[in-house]
Amino acid sequence: MTNMDWIRTLQSLDRRVIYLILLIAVIVPLIKPLGLPIPASQKSEQFFKVMEALPQGARILFSCDYNPSGGPELQPMNEAILRHAFTNGHKVFYLGLWDQGPALASNAVDKVIKDFPDKKYGVDYINLGYKAGGYAVAMNMAKTPIHETFPKDMRNEPIASYPIMEGVQDLKSFDIVVGLTGGNNGLLNVWLPVAQAMYGMKVAGGCTSVSAPQFYQYVQTGQVAGILEGIKGAAEYEQLLHHRKGVKNAIGKGCSSIDVQSVIHLVIMFFIVVANFFYYLELKRKEAMA
Amino acid sequence: MGIATLTTGEIVGTWIAAILTLCIFSFLYKDNHLYKFAEYLFVGSSAGYFLATTWQTNFTQYVFQPVADAFTMMAHGGMPIHSLGGRLVSVEPAGAAAILAKLLVIVPAAIGLMMVSMLTKNHGWLSRYPICFLVGYGSGTGIVFAIKTDIIPQLKGTMLPLLGVAPMVALQHLVIILCVLTGIFYFFFSMEHRGPLLGVGSRVGIFILMITFGAQFGTTIMGRIQLLVGRMDFLIYDWFFPLVLRH
Numbered sequence: 439m440t441n442m443d444w445i446r447t448l449q450s451l452d453r454r455v456i457y458l459i460l461l462i463a464v465i466v467p468l469i470k471p472l473g474l475p476i477p478a479s480q481k482s483e484q485f486f487k488v489m490e491a492l493p494q495g496a497r498i499l500f501s502c503d504y505n506p507s508g509g510p511e512l513q514p515m516n517e518a519i520l521r522h523a524f525t526n527g528h529k530v531f532y533l534g535l536w537d538q539g540p541a542l543a544s545n546a547v548d549k550v551i552k553d554f555p556d557k558k559y560g561v562d563y564i565n566l567g568y569k570a571g572g573y574a575v576a577m578n579m580a581k582t583p584i585h586e587t588f589p590k591d592m593r594n595e596p597i598a599s600y601p602i603m604e605g606v607q608d609l610k611s612f613d614i615v616v617g618l619t620g621g622n623n624g625l626l627n628v629w630l631p632v633a634q635a636m637y638g639m640k641v642a643g644g645c646t647s648v649s650a651p652q653f654y655q656y657v658q659t660g661q662v663a664g665i666l667e668g669i670k671g672a673a674e675y676e677q678l679l680h681h682r683k684g685v686k687n688a689i690g691k692g693c694s695s696i697d698v699q700s701v702i703h704l705v706i707m708f709f710i711v712v713a714n715f716f717y718y719l720e721l722k723r724k725e726a727m728a
Numbered sequence: 729m730g731i732a733t734l735t736t737g738e739i740v741g742t743w744i745a746a747i748l749t750l751c752i753f754s755f756l757y758k759d760n761h762l763y764k765f766a767e768y769l770f771v772g773s774s775a776g777y778f779l780a781t782t783w784q785t786n787f788t789q790y791v792f793q794p795v796a797d798a799f800t801m802m803a804h805g806g807m808p809i810h811s812l813g814g815r816l817v818s819v820e821p822a823g824a825a826a827i828l829a830k831l832l833v834i835v836p837a838a839i840g841l842m843m844v845s846m847l848t849k850n851h852g853w854l855s856r857y858p859i860c861f862l863v864g865y866g867s868g869t870g871i872v873f874a875i876k877t878d879i880i881p882q883l884k885g886t887m888l889p890l891l892g893v894a895p896m897v898a899l900q901h902l903v904i905i906l907c908v909l910t911g912i913f914y915f916f917f918s919m920e921h922r923g924p925l926l927g928v929g930s931r932v933g934i935f936i937l938m939i940t941f942g943a944q945f946g947t948t949i950m951g952r953i954q955l956l957v958g959r960m961d962f963l964i965y966d967w968f969f970p971l972v973l974r975h
Contacts, residue, residue, distance in 0.1 A: 454756065454757060457756050460956075461960075464956060464957060464960050465960060465964070468957070468960060468961060468964055468965075469964065505774075507955070509958065510954045510955055510957060510958025510959075510961075511951065511954050511958075537777065537778045537781040537782065538777065538781075567785055568781055568782075568785050569785060569786065570782050570785070570786045571786075573869060573873070577869075589789065590789075627873075630877050631872075631873035631876060631877045632873075634877075635873070635876040635877045635881075636876065646951050647947040647948065647950040647951035647954065648944075648947060648948045648951040650947050651940070651943055651944045651947060655882060655885065656877075656881075658885055658904075659881050659882060659884065659885035661877065661881055667947070668947065668950055668951055668954065669950065669954045669957075670950070691958075691961065694961070695954060695957045695958075695961070698953075698957045699950060699953060699954070699957070702953050702957075703949075703950075703953075706949065
């Protein structure tokens with residue numbers, strides 16, 4: 439085959455071959471991790487410091503506003519933040535503005551609680567469940583006692599029966615709002631305007647990689663105290679927990695996924711360079727023929 | 729996690745999840761009925777879960793419970809207070825005003841139900857009333873939120889000092905100010921984009937916007953890849969190794 443035949447063959451390559459190459463590029467580093475270093479970025483450090491600065495026994499309102507499609511990026515964050523909170527002795531109040539958020543929070547708790555057997559439901563953490571309405575929920579929490587918005591928790595028990603709810607009046611009783619957001623109706627659209635802008639509360643959280651650029655301006659102005667960006671943020675946060683605080687089993691899915699991310703990005707960059715090179719050769723050939 | 733630690737429910741659930749994941753992935757080869765089945769099952773179950781959860785946590789609490797409480801109050805002459813074990817402890821006195829306050833939830837519930845009239849042929853006009861409420865409420869809160877979170881704080885965040893700070897910090901501030909201004913110049917259509925200010929400014933603004941979109945696209949790729957990684961991680965470590973290879 440001549441050189442141009444090779445180029446034409448590669449240009450018309452079935453996309454399923456590319457899918458297969460990507461599949462191999464995902465599977466190999468998953469089974470055989472490369473152990474690439476994960477230095478913490480400035481944003482992950484900032485979020486870590488925000489959590490460290492909370493007083494002992496702080497009340498964290500943890501809003502899980504994502505569904506399983508955001509799970510691969512946000513669930514590792516959820517587990518890491520919960521580990522950090524439990525290590526520092528904070529109280530965690532889960533809720534969700536997305537219907538599947540509280541269930542995913544429950545999954546995170548089930549995984550993390552094995553390393554913290556002394557933590558009890560209703561004493562150290564609680565899951566208030568899902569409530570529809572977006573910022574109407576947050577505004578209601580701010581203006582009325584919390585049991586009017588959440589009379590029962592996810593287990594359908596009255597929240598007043600739990601010791602953790604002692605002293606919790608309304609939204610302003612919490613020391614920080616941490617929101618993991620998979621899209622609209624979360625940190626940016628609800629907790630930032632209500633908790634931070636209207637009541638001056640500290641707001642921090644995590645987001646998917648897709649939404650990360652939207653948060654940069656709010657971090658720059660200080661409106662959002664700290665943000666974890668996608669799986670990279672989760673991996674960096676896990677590293678910080680492991681190295682700075684020695685938290686047990688802090689290294690999780692975040693770190694194991696980052697090796698794969700690096701390999702896949704290299705493969706995609708290779709494809710882009712090669713495809714553009716062949717495109718350039720094709721243009722040159724057409725110019726020569728014209 | 730070994731197979732010995734899994735319950736029967738977890739094993740069955742993992743197999744179902746793995747099979748459905750592979751059905752979805754079969755689309756990469758070509759469209760087929762297995763993919764369609766998995767897709768429709770996903771859409772249906774998501775909608776069903778959402779309906780059930782919203783009904784239980786919102787409609788029951790905000791509509792059915794207050795109306796039931798109102799009838800209970802009318803029957804007992806007040807609100808019965810029960811202990812956690814269900815034993816009647818006392819009756820809280822409640823007058824007509826309290827009962828009416830509970831029954832008033834029927835009004836917003838009825839307005840909300842008017843939305844369903846959209847599905848009918850001749851009575852769809854009824855849905856305009858709840859839409860009016862939603863648009864009015866959304867605009868009212870949206871305008872306030874936009875001013876409090878987007879306009880004023882972001883304007884403040886762009887008013888950065890160039891003097892009296894370290895040179896690198898001053899350079900960063902200058903870059904931020906120039907990027908914001910040139911980006912805004914691009915969207916200023918009241919004058920033609922000509923001349924050293926608007927012409928050059930809008931050209932630079934285009935580059936700034938392209939860099940922003942490129943960064944956004946890059947993070948989107950990372951997010952999409954992570955969806956694949958998450959599924960492959962599940963298939964390998966939660967299904968294939970423990971349940972197929974029994975490792």
